[in-house]
Amino acid sequence: xxxxxxxDVTAFYGPVQxxxxxxxxxxxxGSVGILGANGAGKTTTLRAxxxxxxxxxxxxxxxxxxxxxxxDQVAALGIAHVPEGRGTLGQLSVRENLLVGAYxxxxxxxISADVDYCLDLFPQLxxxxxxxxxxxxxxxxxxxxxxxxxxxxxxxxxxxxxSLGLAPSTAKTVYDSIRRLRRESGIAMVVVEQNANLAFSxxxxxxxxxxxxxxxxxxxAELKGMDEIRRAYLxx
Amino acid sequence: xxxxxxxxxxxxxxxxxxxxxxxxxxxxxxxxxxxLINFAQGGLAVLSSYIAYVFVRLGxxxxxxxxxxxxxxFFIGALVERFLVRRFERGDPDTAVVxxxxxxxxxTGLCAVLWGYNNLGFPSLFPLTSVEILGAVVSVRSLATTxxxxxxxxxxxxxxxxxxxxxxxxxxxxxxxxxxxxxxxVGRLLMVGWGLAATLGAIAGVLVAPQLxxxxxxxxxALVYALAxxxxxxxxxxxxxxxxxxAIGVLENLVAVYVPFIGHDLKxxxxxxxxxxxLVLRPQGLFGRKVVVRV
Numbered sequence: 001x002x003x004x005x006x007x008d009v010t011a012f013y014g015p016v017q018x019x020x021x022x023x024x025x026x027x028x029x030g031s032v033g034i035l036g037a038n039g040a041g042k043t044t045t046l047r048a049x050x051x052x053x054x055x056x057x058x059x060x061x062x063x064x065x066x067x068x069x070x071x072d073q074v075a076a077l078g079i080a081h082v083p084e085g086r087g088t089l090g091q092l093s094v095r096e097n098l099l100v101g102a103y104x105x106x107x108x109x110x111i112s113a114d115v116d117y118c119l120d121l122f123p124q125l126x127x128x129x130x131x132x133x134x135x136x137x138x139x140x141x142x143x144x145x146x147x148x149x150x151x152x153x154x155x156x157x158x159x160x161x162x163s164l165g166l167a168p169s170t171a172k173t174v175y176d177s178i179r180r181l182r183r184e185s186g187i188a189m190v191v192v193e194q195n196a197n198l199a200f201s202x203x204x205x206x207x208x209x210x211x212x213x214x215x216x217x218x219x220x221a222e223l224k225g226m227d228e229i230r231r232a233y234l235x236x
Numbered sequence: 237x238x239x240x241x242x243x244x245x246x247x248x249x250x251x252x253x254x255x256x257x258x259x260x261x262x263x264x265x266x267x268x269x270x271x272l273i274n275f276a277q278g279g280l281a282v283l284s285s286y287i288a289y290v291f292v293r294l295g296x297x298x299x300x301x302x303x304x305x306x307x308x309x310f311f312i313g314a315l316v317e318r319f320l321v322r323r324f325e326r327g328d329p330d331t332a333v334v335x336x337x338x339x340x341x342x343x344t345g346l347c348a349v350l351w352g353y354n355n356l357g358f359p360s361l362f363p364l365t366s367v368e369i370l371g372a373v374v375s376v377r378s379l380a381t382t383x384x385x386x387x388x389x390x391x392x393x394x395x396x397x398x399x400x401x402x403x404x405x406x407x408x409x410x411x412x413x414x415x416x417x418x419x420x421x422v423g424r425l426l427m428v429g430w431g432l433a434a435t436l437g438a439i440a441g442v443l444v445a446p447q448l449x450x451x452x453x454x455x456x457x458a459l460v461y462a463l464a465x466x467x468x469x470x471x472x473x474x475x476x477x478x479x480x481x482x483a484i485g486v487l488e489n490l491v492a493v494y495v496p497f498i499g500h501d502l503k504x505x506x507x508x509x510x511x512x513x514x515l516v517l518r519p520q521g522l523f524g525r526k527v528v529v530r531v
Contacts, residue, residue: 050417075419087417089410091472092403100407103400104419152418 003028003188004049004079004156009057011044011212018044020212021057024190026156031182031189033199033206033220040209042192043084046158049190050074050081062155076104080149084160084192086141088148090134094125097133097144101151111151118147121177139170146178156188163195175201200224243372245489251378253485254385255447258440259455259462260469260477261389262433267471268396269405269429272321272329275336277437278459279343280316282452284309284438285445286351289358298359306438313434314427321430322423325412347452360446381443385478388436392474405429457504461485464507468514470521480521484510 004026011019019041026032034042047053051066051074059067066074071081080101081087089097098118102111119126122143128136133144142162149157162178163171175198182189182202193199199206200220208216208223216223259278266274284305291301320339324332362380366373396402407415408425416422441455448454461484468484469476484507492503514521 052413071413071416072419072421075417081417083414083417087411087414089407089414091410092406096403096406099400099403100415100420101418103404103407148418 001028002026003030003062004190005058005060006045006049007058009045009048009055009059011041011048011053011055013044013053018053018212019048019055022048022209022212023214024207026188026190028155029186029188030205031191031203033191033193033203034209035193035196035199035206035223036209039211041212042209043160044212045209046081046083046160046190046192049158050079052081075152075154078152078155079158080152080154080156081158082145082149082160082162084164086138086145088133088136088141088144091132093130093132094136094144095129097148098151101148103152105151105153114151114153118150121150121181122147124173139166139174142166142174143177146174146181150181150185150187154187156190158190160192161194162191163193163198171195171198178202196224240371241493242490243370245493246486247369247372247374247378249486249489250482251375251382251485252489253482254378254382255440255444255458256461256465256484257385257478257481258388258443259437259458260465260481261385261392261474262436262440263462263466264471264474264477265392265436266429266433267409267466269409269433270317270321270325270426271409272332272336273463273466273471274430274433275333275459276316276339276343277336277433278455278462279340279347280309280313280434281437281441282347282450282454283312283343284434285358285441285450285454286347288438288442289351289356289445289450292359298361302361302442305442306435309434309438310431313437314431316434317427317430318423322426325426344452344456351450351452353451356450358442358445358450361442377446384439384443388439389474389478392436396474401428460504461507464511466521467511468507468521473521476521 002025006022006024009019009022010017022041022045024032024045034045036042044053048055049059051069051071055067061077061079066077089100092100095115098115102114105111124140125143125147128140133141136144146162162174166174179202181187191199191203203220205219206223207214259281262277263274266272266277287308288301288305291304292298296304316339321332321335324335360377362377364375364377366375396406404420404425408420408422412422445454462481465477465481465484469480488503488506491498491506492500
C-alpha cells in the first residue's frame with residue numbers, strides 16, 4: 001500500500017519556482033531516494049512534505065491530504081523530518097532532545113525503553129546523555145537528530161543529507177545505524193543524499209530530480225552506474 | 237554605626253532585592269520560553285496591578301481581586317504574544333526586542349490615560365507589623381514578599397527542569413522550527429510562555445504596589461535593577477537571578493551608607509559597575525551557561 005504520494009507538486013521561494021511538478025511514491029515500509037545536483041529541489045521536496053514550504057499539487061499521506069498542514073500537524077500524523085544541517089536543540093541535553101522527540105507520545109516505560117534503544121543504536125551518544133547538544137561533534141549531532149526523529153515513532157522518516165560535513169568514516173557509521181534502524185523498525189524513509197553510494201545502501205528505489213522535475217525513476221539496481229546518475233550528480 | 241545598623245541595611249536590601257527578583261524571574265521566564273528579552277515586563281506588571289486595584293475598588297476582597305488580576309494577566313500576556321510579538325518572531329530577534337520596548341511605552345501610557353499619574357494607595361496582602369530579628373526590625377510584609385519570591389523561584393525551576401511543559405517551552409525557545417518537527421505546537425507554547433510570564437509579573441506587581449504606591453512608572457527603576465540582576469545571574473538561571481537581585485539590593489544599601497562619596501544619589505550606578513565587571517570576566521553571568529554557536 002502507498003504511504004506517501006506526491007503528485008505534480010510545485011513550490012516557490014518568493015517568485016522563484018523550485019519544484020515544477022515533482023512526483024514521488026513511497027510504499028509502506030519502503031525507502032525511496034531523491035537524487036540530483038545542488039538546487040534540483042531535493043530538500044524542497046522534503047520541506048513540501050513536512051509543511052515548511054508553501055506548495056501546490058497533491059500530497060497525500062496514509063490516504064489523507066496533508067498539503068497546507070503546519071509542520072507540527074504533519075509531525076503528529078507520523079512524519080519525522082531530520083532537516084539538513086542537523087535538527088538538534090543546542091541548549092538541551094542529549095536526553096532532553098530525545099524526550100522532546102517523544103513529545104506527542106504517552107507511556108513513560110515505552111519512551112524510556114526507546115531512549116535506551118537509541119543509545120544502543122548510537123553508542124557514541126551513551127557518554128554524552130547529559131551533555132548539551134551544542135557541545136557534540138558534527139557526527140554525534142547527526143546521530144542525535146536521527147535518534148530524536150525516531151523517538152516520535154513515526155511511520156515515515158524524511159532524511160536530508162545525513163552525511164553532510166561528516167568525515168567519510170563517520171558518515172558510514174551513521175548510515176550503518178540508520179540501515180539497522182530501518183531493518184528493526186520498518187519505518188518508511190525518504191532519503192536525500194549527495195553521496196550516491198550511501199544513498200543506494202539505504203534505498204529500494206530512487207528518483208532523480210533536475211531543476212525541480214523528475215527526470216528518471218527506478219530501482220536502486222537499475223539506477224546504479226547509469227550515466228544519467230553521474231550527470232545528475234555532476235550537474236551536467 | 238554598629239552591627240544593628242548593618243543588619244538593618246542588609247535586611248532592607250534583601251526586601252528591595254525581592255522586588256527586583258520577582259521582575260527578573262519574569263524576564264528569565266520569557267527568555268527561557270521564547271528566547272526574547274521582554275522590556276515590557278514591568279509595564280505589563282503595572283497594568284496587572286491596576287486591574288487588581290479596579291477589582292478592589294469594585295468591592296472584591298483583596299485576595300480575590302489579585303487572583304482575578306493574575307488570571308486575566310495570563311490572557312493579556314498570551315494575547316500580546318499572539319497578536320503583536322508573533323509578527324516579529326520570525327524576523328531579526330533584535331526587532332522583536334525593540335517591539336517590547338515600544339510595548340512598554342504603550343502600556344505605561346495606557347495606564348496613565350486610564351488611571352492618571354497620581355499615586356494610588358494599594359492595600360497590602362500581608363500585615364504591616366514588624367518583628368525583630370538579630371536586632372534588626374523586619375516588616376512582616378517584606379519577609380512574606382521574600383518568601384513568596386523564593387517559592388516562585390523554586391516552582392519555576394521545577395517547572396523548567398522537571399515537567400514536560402517546561403521541556404517543551406525550552407525546546408521552542410531554543411529552536412522553534414526544529415521543535416515543530418517533533419510535533420510541538422510552537423504558537424500555542426509561545427502563548428503559554430508569555431502568559432506565564434505575565435502571571436508572574438502580576439504577582440510581582442501586587443506584591444510591591446503597597447510599598448511603592450501605584451503609578452504608571454511604578455516599576456521603571458525596578459526594571460533597570462531587574463535587568464541588571466538578569467545579566468549578573470545569567471539568563472538561563474532563575475536561582476542566579478534571585479541571588480543577583482538580592483545582592484544588588486543589599487549592595488546598593490550598604491554602599492550608600494558606608495562609601496561616603498557614593499551616597500544615595502549615586503547608588504543606582506553600583507549595579508552597573510558590577511555588570512561591567514561581570515561582563516568582562518564572565519559574560520554568561522554568574523550562574524548562566526555559555527551559549528556555544530557552531531558554524
